[in-house]
Amino acid sequence: xxxxxxxxxxxxxxxxxxxxxxxxxxxxxxxxxxxxxxxxxxxxxxxxxxxxxxxxxxxxxxxxxxxxxxxxxxxxxxxxxxxxxxxxxxxxxxxxxxxxxxxxxxxxxxxxxxxxxxxxxxxxxxxxxxxxxxxxxxxxxxxxxxxxxxxxxxxxxxxxxxxxxxxxxxxxxxxxxxxxxxxxxxxxxxxxxxxxxxxxxxxxxxxxxxxxxxxxxxxxxxxxxxxxxxxxxxxxxxxxxxxxx
Numbered sequence: 001x002x003x004x005x006x007x008x009x010x011x012x013x014x015x016x017x018x019x020x021x022x023x024x025x026x027x028x029x030x031x032x033x034x035x036x037x038x039x040x041x042x043x044x045x046x047x048x049x050x051x052x053x054x055x056x057x058x059x060x061x062x063x064x065x066x067x068x069x070x071x072x073x074x075x076x077x078x079x080x081x082x083x084x085x086x087x088x089x090x091x092x093x094x095x096x097x098x099x100x101x102x103x104x105x106x107x108x109x110x111x112x113x114x115x116x117x118x119x120x121x122x123x124x125x126x127x128x129x130x131x132x133x134x135x136x137x138x139x140x141x142x143x144x145x146x147x148x149x150x151x152x153x154x155x156x157x158x159x160x161x162x163x164x165x166x167x168x169x170x171x172x173x174x175x176x177x178x179x180x181x182x183x184x185x186x187x188x189x190x191x192x193x194x195x196x197x198x199x200x201x202x203x204x205x206x207x208x209x210x211x212x213x214x215x216x217x218x219x220x221x222x223x224x225x226x227x228x229x230x231x232x233x234x235x236x237x238x239x240x241x242x243x244x245x
Contacts, residue, residue: 003218004225007032007057011085011224014038014067014116017049019188020138021089023213025049027221029058033085038076040066067116068108077120083127085224088116088137088160095149106152113156117163125171133176134224137164138216139235141184141243157182161235168233177228180235181219183211184242207240215240 011028015021016037025035035058039046046062053060065076067090090112094105117137124135141147142154143161161180168178185201187210202209219238222228237243 003027003031003221004227005032006085006221006224009084009224010034010036010080010082011087012036012038012063012080012083013087013089015090016087017042017046017062020186020213020216021087022049022052023217024087024089024138024220025060026053026056027214027217028085028087028224029053029056029060031221031224032057033224034059035061036080037062038067039064067120068111070115070119073116073120074123077123077127080127082131083124083133084131085134085136086120086124086128087220088135090116091138091153091157093150093153096152097149098151101151106155109152109156110159113160114163117160117167121167121171125174125176128176129174131175132226132229133171133174135164135167135171135176135178136220136223137161137178137180138220139180139182141182141237141239143182143235164235165233172232175229177223177230177232179223179231179233181216181223182235182237182239183216184239186211186213186216188213201242204245205240205242206245209240211239211242 011033013025016025017039029035050060050062065072067073139157142150143157164180216238
């Protein structure tokens with residue numbers, strides 16, 4: 001894989017053991033980054049994820065912690081001596097509609113979206129002291145569009161994008177750039193999306209296909225490059241143009 005030269009940097013990717021998180025970890029590792037893959041679930045998945053990055057320019061190891069738990073988040077960050085990149089990729093989708101919301105699920109979605117950023121912000125700033133730090137959150141089009149059945153996740157992503165702007169304003173003076181990367185429906189190749197749905201969305205996308213995890217990972221890596229240092233508090237959309245039509 002090609003990408004910016006990020007050799008010598010260290011990154012922590014939450015939700016990094018599979019799917020989009022693993023694609024981001026792979027892209028960063030291929031760019032020379034030493035990647036910490038955070039996960040809260042399957043140890044086996046985490047081991048497979050680390051093994052899949054063997055042979056790339058950087059290194060990879062797994063760190064287990066539920067980043068929605070403030071104590072667990074603090075404990076994990078306390079074990080890290082320095083950090084250049086923090087990618088917040090954790091999310092959970094529980095389909096529901098606005099007129100039939102489950103308050104507990106909404107609260108859980110907000111905790112997943114916000115706690116790693118807001119509860120961890122001060123410690124992340126310390127770990128990135130004297131470095132060109134990057135904090136990048138993964139968002140979605142559901143943060144600003146009404147996607148059927150996506151209300152809990154959409155509201156949480158919208159709140160997360162707001163948190164990105166607040167953090168960007170406070171951390172820019174310390175040389176830390178905080179941004180978000182947003183996308184629409186992702187083709188993960190796991191058959192969770194019906195073939196006819198893939199075909200229909202691809203036909204609507206100016207670039208001619210659905211977004212893949214590697215597409216999003218590429219934008220995350222670009223935001224970590226030195227040349228992106230003057231981008232602060234922005235939500236960069238990577239969707240092949242789907243959102244403009």
